[in-house]
Amino acid sequence: MVKKWYQAASLTGLFLCAALAFLFWRAGVFTSREALTDYLAQFGWGAPLVFVAFQAVQVVLPILPGGLGCLAGVIFFGAWRGFWFNYIGICLGSLAAFAIARSCGRPLLESLFPPRLIEKYDNKLGSGNRFARWFAFFIFIPVAPDDYLCFLAGTTSMRWQLYTAIILLCKPASIALYSMGLTAVAQNIFGLWR
Known part of the structure; x- marks a missing residue:
């Protein structure tokens, strides 16, 4: 039951993101970096706060592939602010995933994730x-299933202090690689706002 709800919520979130992207595209928000910046500027600090909240929720309830969220941050807010x-x-989302798993325990993992991933x-x-x-190590490198690993860590005896230190110190490298790497790819392949 939990897995079906989780999948339905993820699909709903993906659909809403796609619909929002389509509406932005129709409104001309994606025609240039200036158009996007002007559009977001009208929301003041609301735009970054909504984006930060989206990224936090995204860890607990995957809506888009994590790399796309990082790319969106750089596109919407520029390299440094986006990072x-x-x-x-x-x-914040990683801390929330740990807390949820710490509260719910191993049955949550087994209801949300494939047995093969858990066993691996x-x-x-x-x-x-x-x-x-x-x-x-896996949090540091950009190719591991970080979101799952955060839930998994919550089911272990790892202390909050150690978990928090690992997240805060190891996440920047993978986020920077995703953010900057995907931005470079988007610019080279798609000619994104050259």
């Missing part, structure tokens, strides 16, 4: 200090 808004939102990372990460070292 910081991505970082703040993703870190259970075997790979181990427990105790080994888990903490591997967890930090």
